[in-house]
Amino acid sequence: MTLSFNATPSSRFLRACARLPVDATPVWFMRQAGRYLPQYRAIRTKYSLLEITRRPEVAAEVTLQPVEALGVDAAILFADILLPVEPMGLRLEFVPGKGPVIHEPVRTAADVERLRVPDPRADLGHVLETVRLVRRALEGRDVALIGFAGAPFTVASYMVEGGPSRHYRTTKQMMYAAPDAWNALMTKLADTLAAYLTAQAEAGAQAVQLFDSWVGALSLPDYRRYVLPYSQRVLKAVEATGVPVIHFGTGTAHLLEAMREAGGTVIGVDWREPLDRAHARLGDGVALQGNLDPIALFAPPEVLREQVKDVLRRAPRVGHIFNLGHGLLPDTPVEAVRAVVEMVHEFTADYTDDAEK
Numbered sequence: 001m002t003l004s005f006n007a008t009p010s011s012r013f014l015r016a017c018a019r020l021p022v023d024a025t026p027v028w029f030m031r032q033a034g035r036y037l038p039q040y041r042a043i044r045t046k047y048s049l050l051e052i053t054r055r056p057e058v059a060a061e062v063t064l065q066p067v068e069a070l071g072v073d074a075a076i077l078f079a080d081i082l083l084p085v086e087p088m089g090l091r092l093e094f095v096p097g098k099g100p101v102i103h104e105p106v107r108t109a110a111d112v113e114r115l116r117v118p119d120p121r122a123d124l125g126h127v128l129e130t131v132r133l134v135r136r137a138l139e140g141r142d143v144a145l146i147g148f149a150g151a152p153f154t155v156a157s158y159m160v161e162g163g164p165s166r167h168y169r170t171t172k173q174m175m176y177a178a179p180d181a182w183n184a185l186m187t188k189l190a191d192t193l194a195a196y197l198t199a200q201a202e203a204g205a206q207a208v209q210l211f212d213s214w215v216g217a218l219s220l221p222d223y224r225r226y227v228l229p230y231s232q233r234v235l236k237a238v239e240a241t242g243v244p245v246i247h248f249g250t251g252t253a254h255l256l257e258a259m260r261e262a263g264g265t266v267i268g269v270d271w272r273e274p275l276d277r278a279h280a281r282l283g284d285g286v287a288l289q290g291n292l293d294p295i296a297l298f299a300p301p302e303v304l305r306e307q308v309k310d311v312l313r314r315a316p317r318v319g320h321i322f323n324l325g326h327g328l329l330p331d332t333p334v335e336a337v338r339a340v341v342e343m344v345h346e347f348t349a350d351y352t353d354d355a356e357k
Helices: 012-017 038-044 049-054 056-070 109-114 125-137 152-161 169-177 179-203 220-226 228-239 253-262 275-282 294-298 301-314 334-356
Strands: 074-076 091-095 099-103 144-150 207-212 245-249 266-268 287-289
Touching: 012 207, 038 049, 038 056, 049 056, 049 091, 049 125, 056 074, 056 125, 056 334, 099 152, 109 179, 125 144, 125 179, 144 152, 144 179, 152 169, 152 179, 152 207, 152 228, 169 179, 169 220, 179 207, 179 220, 179 228, 207 228, 220 228, 220 253, 228 245, 228 253, 245 253, 253 266, 253 275, 275 287, 275 301, 294 301, 294 334, 301 334
Parallel strands: 074 144, 144 207, 207 245, 245 266, 266 287
Antiparallel strands: 091 099
């Protein structure tokens, strides 16, 4: 796929997405705006998570905090993957100590029938305004803005279970026992999420990430039958905008080839699959993102340094974006995160210098 950039991208992040040479490997972190940052904790004393997402000025401030604090090469929009479920007709609440709760979970064909496919410009306009504010704030800087959404399966699992789950029993029961209802639910979600991501790109997001965080709970045959067509529907729609699309999941080593088939400019790889092996499996046609274990950030500095070096040794020199294999944990030491940014830039700048000698 040829990306429809107006010109050859200058930022490290966008160049890596396009599999172009970079002066140093770009780095950003999933959940880089969050509870591990004291600046964010200060804002949370005034606003709940949902209140932040509904106030574009505050959400933009939170989005930009890690850019200033860490020196990352990309900002990711501060939002939540479940924001679209409210305009679809469900009531969402974040309960302290429990996480997201969806009241009246979707369990039957009648429940699915009641869901609507919202217009993101009308129903999620506050998110799009945050995108515009952040792009204006980043103007003139080589820091890209990433938008995002949850993938159909991951969002569906919350809608069906009513919240987080360990085994996705109710979700799988619906897949197996009520395939028509499952198809109707996934189709509505695919249309909703495709429109939402497209609107983010039109508002100024320079790349988007589709989070299929929980799809690793499925076998390969179940992924192909019950998920791939719907993820593919979203990814193809967003790829048509010309912005890079990152396709990410966890526990997905057994699904990598199928995820590439579904789509994405960049495939996210979690820490369980070495990047050299992922590259051998996926080939040169896609960029890779990943894949430091988030727990490595709690290791002694010398261990962390070796872990970072190992990821970079295994990564392709062209078409690699350094990230974690999943998101930052709430109590991650800020100094460790900042150190990783510096290490990645330092190590890969040395590689580039060596290659030019």
